[in-house]
Amino acid sequence: MIDVEKEAARIAEQGESAPRLARDPVNLPMINNWLEAIGDQHPGYTEVAPPAMVQVWTMAGLHGQRTLDDPLGAMMKILDEAGFTSVVATNSDQTYHRYLKVGEHVSVTTSLEDVTGPKKTALGEGWFVTTRSTWYVGDEPVAEMRFRVLKFRPAEKPAPRPEVPKAQAIRPAINRDTEYFWEGCRNEELRIQRCGGCGLLRHPPGPMCPECGATKPKYLVSDGRGVVYSYVVHHHPQVPGKQTPFVIALVELDEGVRMLGELEGEPSIGLPVEVVFTKVDEELTMPSWRPRADR
Amino acid sequence: MNAAIAGIGATDFSKDSGRSELQLAAEAARAALDDAGLEPSDVDGLVSFTMDTNAEIAVARELGIPELTFFSRVHYGGGAACATVQQAAMAVETGMAKVVVCYRAFNERSGHRFGQVQTAAAANIDNSWSYPMGLGTPAAMVAMFARRYMHEYGATSEDFGRIAVVDRKHAATNPHAWFHNRPITLDDHQASRWISEPLRLLDCCQETDGGVALVVTSAERARDLPNKPAHVKAATQGSGADQFTMTSYYRDDLTRLPEMGVVARGLWERSGIGPSDVDVAVLYDHFTPFVLVQLEELGFCGRGEAKDFVASGALELDGSLPLNPHGGQLGEAYLHGMNGIAEAVRQVRGTAVNQVANVEHVLVTAGTGVPTSGLVLGQSP
Structure with a gap:
């Protein structure tokens, strides 16, 4: 020294x-x-x-x-x-x-x-x-x-945003009716349930088609593009795994169904967005939204 | 219906009751029976919310109720409030029970707080489309509806604030209200912090420790009891198409509460009265935006017109539709809507602290954004 x-x-x-x-x-x-x-x-x-x-x-x-x-x-x-x-x-x-x-x-x-x-x-x-x-x-x-x-x-530069411990994030309950969706997320596919009988698109999904009664749900892979239908900016209370304030947007996908997800960036109704996938761990990948570059 | 509310009872409303939820339930039930002039041995039915932690048998033990022939629970949080009376009234009408006590008691402030994120609720499959995305509180769930409502109808945060102001004004003259002597201005509302934009702190109801109970019996029996009966003219539940709990975001229209529309149709049809016959409205007010939507669903004004209806002063005690004379859940206490039913009974009896003159009919609604219920109480069957 x-x-x-x-x-x-x-x-x-x-x-x-x-x-x-x-x-x-x-x-x-x-x-x-x-x-x-x-x-x-x-x-x-x-x-x-x-x-x-x-x-x-x-x-x-x-x-x-x-x-x-x-x-x-x-x-x-x-x-x-x-x-x-x-x-x-x-x-x-x-x-x-x-x-x-x-x-x-x-x-x-x-x-x-x-x-x-x-x-x-x-x-x-x-x-x-x-x-x-x-x-x-x-x-x-x-x-x-x-x-x-x-x-x-x-001095060490402060981390831009301290990483939220992944263990804290609220994990979705998954059952046999919804597993296809989360499997899709792991593969970076945004899947929308499509009835194997009448073709009805449906989100959130369920085991029986409310339109035709068929119990053979399939899915299509969404383009992952849509517009913000509504949104909130959440401040209080703290939400496990999130840094407040943050935005949650209800997005109407181009295919016609709506889906919730966190939105990075300034929100507004009608904002064109696209899906982003964030890997939490081996089992869980979460879909969220970001403004579309081509908007 | 051939049923009436013959007794009402409540504990004090506090932020820290210092006693168990069972004690609160037992105290409220005993107070309601005293008010009705009945004994625990007269009771043969109990109804509560599925969310209530007090088992019917536990309440029966504490009160010394010997036998029960009817006990039932209603689901969906605050949406159960008026439905407990519906359950009781149906039991009385069908002879399944003679005297039914409806109760709700909790330490919602000092104990389990609903306004916090309920991570345990994420185990519900329906919630897997909202909680993991960060939408995990009732305020945030209502805010999602409110934003779209503002977008479609041009309503503003001030329009929501006027509901809080009128509730707090009424609470200010109610000694039983937590916010007794503490009215707010629209400026206070606008200055309150964001909870989940577009909802501010003063758009959200308070949290309360306490209990409320109601005694329901037949109209004939009620006539022989000490207090003037509040007759159940109609009691209805409602759930709409593609219904979720707080997150019915997948319907075509996000600016409505179709489940409350179901309740409204049922109430007007069964009671034989219409919106213009309502003398007092006790509308569920956990979050201000849904009071506006309720006014529209119940037919007091057209779609998107609630903001103008509210701004006109209609909801004042001397207005055309006095709202929540006890101060509502924003002003008096948050007892999952049950304290509002008690207020409706007092208005029918003519004994409320903020008594409206010549009350013939009182409308009461239960929790919004969830499958819900409603009541029309009146001077006559």
């Missing part, structure tokens, strides 16, 4: 990094760009730079790399290895000793001031790393900055 505090002490002991010279001297084109970007219309920056620009002069550029003795870079690497892989800046306090004049060439040094942690934060557990940078013109300090970042281990 990486001893963060020991590593921090080692880096802090190295003191200031070697002075790193700015890419360009303080210059008017960059001042004007900065003023424009910030929206500062003060007319006085013709011979001196805005003090808050100090960091700009020593920025490494688009493809810049940290110097080997840069303490912040070294500390970040150690914390990355320790698993604190994310970073967010938390504080930046700057002190300006004087204006920088156009043509002056600044350099910067940085030292590691403090590393504290691990702290529990809303973002996750992490370390606060504070560095101190000093800008010089020659040997003269012209500005300083205390800069603090939180280097953290991202």
